[in-house]
Amino acid sequence: MADALSRSLLPPQGGNSKTRGPPTGKRSTQKTPLLVFLFLALLIGCILLTVITLITSDQDTVPSWRIRPSIILAFISGLYSIILGGLFGVGVAVTWWRSIQHGTTLKRLHYIQAAASPKDFWGGFAAGSSARKVASAAFIVFVVKLAVGPISQRATRTRTQSVARNIDMNIHIAKQISDGYYGTWGGFNRVDIVQGMFLNLTMRTEPRKDYDCPSKGTCETRIPAAGLNYGCTSVSETLNLLDDKSVNSTLFSIDMNMSEEFGQPMLFLTMKYLSSVDGSCLGTLTTDSCSIIPATIWYPITIQNSTLTLNHNDLLSERAVVSNYTTEADKHTNNLTAPTGPLQGLYLGLGTILKAEAFLNKSDGMSAYTPSLKPLRSAQWPDLFFDTTINANDSTSPAYVRENCPLRWFSPRDSIIQSFFEFSFRSAYDLGGNADEHYQNFTAIFRSSELWFSTDYGWLAATVVTMVLGNAAAMSLLWGWWDLDRYVSLSSLETGRAFGAPILLSAGPEKESKAIIDEIGNERVAHDGDELVWNGTVYASGRWEGGTVPTVRGRMGGRTSGDTEGSFRNSLRELEGESPNRHSFGNVRGHWRGMSSVSHGGSGSSSASFEHSLGVSTRKWFGGPEGGGTVKHTRQRSGSGSGPGTPMLPLSLTPASGIGAEPSSRGSAVGNESSQLPPIKSSGGLQIPPLNVGVGTRRGSAGEGSGTGSGASSGKRPLSLIVERNSQSPQD
Structure with missing residues (x-):
């Protein structure tokens, strides 16, 4: 608008x-x-x-x-x-x-x-x-x-799952034991290998990337390395444990010796043990004989973090040989300074440790055994492999056996063969060291329990x-x-335009919010809880006082008839933008927001309102002369605007009889007609005759009509700035 x-x-x-x-x-x-x-x-x-x-x-x-x-x-x-x-x-x-x-x-x-x-x-x-x-x-x-x-x-959720995947790893390990590694025929110098085997010392991988296994998992693989190939035979015989002739018979023995009878050096392992006893104390004496030669075999290993372990069970059950080999260093010689080969080194390192023997004897009429105390014989192995469950209280053996001949041994063959492989593997890994000639790359299976996403x-x-x-x-x-x-x-602009809001009519045919904003988006608006006011809006707040005619701004209510002329002048000044009871802000006539005191109208109460001049209001007059209310009316828009204005309601400013002409100090052209102001009706709009102020009746100000402007000759005033009370400036 x-x-x-x-x-x-x-x-x-x-x-x-x-x-x-x-x-x-x-x-x-x-x-x-x-x-x-x-x-x-x-x-x-x-x-x-x-x-x-x-x-x-x-x-x-x-x-x-x-x-x-x-x-x-x-x-x-x-x-x-x-x-x-x-x-x-x-x-x-x-x-x-x-x-x-x-x-x-x-x-x-x-x-x-x-x-x-x-x-x-x-x-x-x-x-x-x-x-x-x-x-x-x-x-x-x-x-x-x-x-x-x-x-x-x-x-989606997470769950723990066992995983297995291939990873590439590296290791240094020898595929053959070189001559002289264990020392000479006159002296064995790799006691550390024997210690590592019997004390089960931990083998560590190299502290480098791809040599150890990723954390929280194990890596399993097979690698070729120096070892042994063997073949075993087994024979059995019967031995009466209660017969006196059987006393001092061998019940358990482990023996080793080197031989070249098959055209190459070989290590022979002989193991004898009483494997079973029947109800009449007839025992079965089993003899296992194994011939051993050097070979490169596949070792099943497990790496966890940096710990390297040999899987003995898989080694014996799934034994796989890459190739056999032999060396002249294993052939017998009387030269004690000659280097030993892998078989002779094994014999020197474990032969005297593993050799053992036990004999049958009688004690109080019951069969028993006695370990051999001969030199280079171990007395612990017969005890280590003895089956103690034969005379236990929960034993399944017959009572006669438990009372007369409780003798039985486990086979030492697998344990001794495992110790031979452990000895050979530790030797091959120690020999590999960091030498490039012993470097091997292999693929391991990584097994672990990991958190996985599951859908x-x-x-x-x-x-x-x-x-x-x-x-x-x-x-x-x-x-x-x-x-x-x-x-x-x-948007409120679109819906308001659809409902014909007056302020949006000046947007022309625009119906979309963006177009309305482009057209009149800079229009300033305010709302005091009862009406929307914008640039050029006019209304007056006041109260009815016992039938007294209210002024346009509620400042004449309650005045006596003797003060009619002065009140009229004050009202005229207010309509022209002056406020006789306020300090003037220069020549700016504008819009005041604050407390419009009704004390000017004879009332002790006050209410918040806008005060501004000349324009359009969304408020209509309501209330009445009896119950009080707010006087609302529209005034004509300034002639300076390009759009059509809302006509002012007619308001006759002709003084009533007895009031007299406008003082000459105002320079007014108002005549001394004898007509009176129209009475206030009990209902309906307030009819105010149009204001007709002659040339020279208004004070000139910037942007307003003066005595020479067309606006002045037509009695119209330009729209003023809306100024909020207690604010700094209209532009702030």
């Missing part, structure tokens, strides 16, 4: 102004479909990203994701909720405008917009089909926004269904958007 002069007198905030041409009335016909398709594409993209994230993370390790899937899903669900809200908002606007386009009620229009909020769901359901549709869609969208995050989070495809389906349901609910409100000739929203 502001004209060109109002814009010049009331600049935009901060002093910026904008030159605008005539309204164009252009409308955005493509914005709605583009916006809808964009929102829909983004929503579908959120669904696809959710599915891709859940499928990709399934059966994948937790460390492989720098950002956990749960965080990604939380971000996607939040983005989805924002975009869904945007699409739903467009749908509500389309439904509102289509409803008003086809005709509806104000109640339904209210609930179409209000039903989008949870607090007005039920009111929307009862307000009609359009509002019910919005309320239903809003309820679904509300539930989807709440549910999509938790449901998608339930679709629940049932919850994944529920997530997709929930998101699709939200899309469908928001899209249901967009049906018929093609019937609208422009992009619509529920």
Whole structure:
């Protein structure tokens, strides 16, 4: 409603102004479909990203994701909720405008917009089909926004799972034992290898990358290294343990010797042991004979962190030979300084330690055994391999055996062979050292228990269904958007323009908020709780006082008839922008916001109001002469504006009889007619004759009509600045 002069007198905030041409009335016909398709594409993209994230993370390790899937899903669900809200908002606007386009009620229009909020769901359901549709869609969208995050989070979880994968590793280990490694025929110098075997000292990998196993797991593989190849035979014989002739018979023995009878050096291992006894004390004496030669074999090993271990059980049950080899250093010689070969070194290192023997004897009529005390014989091995369960209380042996001949031994063969392999492996690993000639690269199987992501495809389906349901609910409100000739929203500018708000009429044919803003967006407005006021608005606040005629600003109420002429002059000055009871702000006549004291009108109370001059008001007169109220009326717009103004209600300023002419000091051209002010009616609008002030009756001021301006000759005043009381300036 502001004209060109109002814009010049009331600049935009901060002093910026904008030159605008005539309204164009252009409308955005493509914005709605583009916006809808964009929102829909983004929503579908959120669904696809959710599915891709859940499928990709399934059966994948937790460390492989720098950002956990749960965080990604939380971000996607939040983005989805924002975009869904945007699409739903467009749908509500389309439904509102289509409803008003086809005709509806104000109640339904209210609930179409209000039903989008949870607090007005039920009111929307009862307000009609359009509002019910919005309320239903809003309820679904509300539930989807709440549910999509938790449901998608339930679709992914972590669990501990045993894993096995191949990794490349390195090691230095010798494939053959070189001559002289164990010393000479006259002396064995690798006691450290024997100590490591019997004391079970830990073997460590090299402290370098790819030599040890990743943490929290084990690496298993087979590597070729120096070892032994062997073949064994077994024979049995019967021995009567109660026969006196059997006394001093060998019941248990371990013996070794070197021989070249098969054309090459070989180590022979002979083991004899009483393997079983029947109910009549007849024992089975078993003899195992093994021939051993050097060979390169596959060793099953396990590496945990940097600890290297030989798997003996797998070595014996799945023995695999790469190749046999022999060396002249193992052939017998009397030269005690000659280097030994691998077999002679094994014999020197373990032969005297493992040799043992035990004999049958009688003690109080019961068969027993006695370890051999001969030199180079160990007395511990017969005890170590003796089966103590034969005479235990829970033994399954016959009572006669437990009482007369409780003798039985475990076979030492596997244990001794394992010790030979342990000795050879430790020797090969020690010999490998850091020498490049013994470097080997191998592939190990890494086994571990790791945290893995697992996707629940049932919850994944529920997530997709929930998101699709939200899309469908928001899209249901967009049906018929093609019937609208422009992009619509529920902006107060657009809806106010549709309802014919006076302040928005000067926007011309513009109907979209952006176009309205471009046209009159710099218009300043204020609201005091009862009316909207803007540049050029006029009204007066006051109270009726026992039938006394109220003034335009409520300053004449309660005055005596003797003061009629002075009150009239004060009212005239106020209409011209002066305030006889206020300090003047120069020549600026404007808009005051504060407490309009009704003491001028004879009342002791006060009320907040705007005071300003000449223009248009949204307020209408209400109240009455009996109950009091606020006098509201519109005044004519300044002639300086380009748009049509609202005509002022007629207000006769001709003094009543007895008042006399306007004093000459005012320079007024008002005649001395004998007519009186019209009486105040009990109801209806206040009729005020038009103000007709002659040339020279007003004081000149910047931007106002003077005695020479056309505005002055027509009695019109330019619009003044709206000034808020106690504020710094109109521009602040």
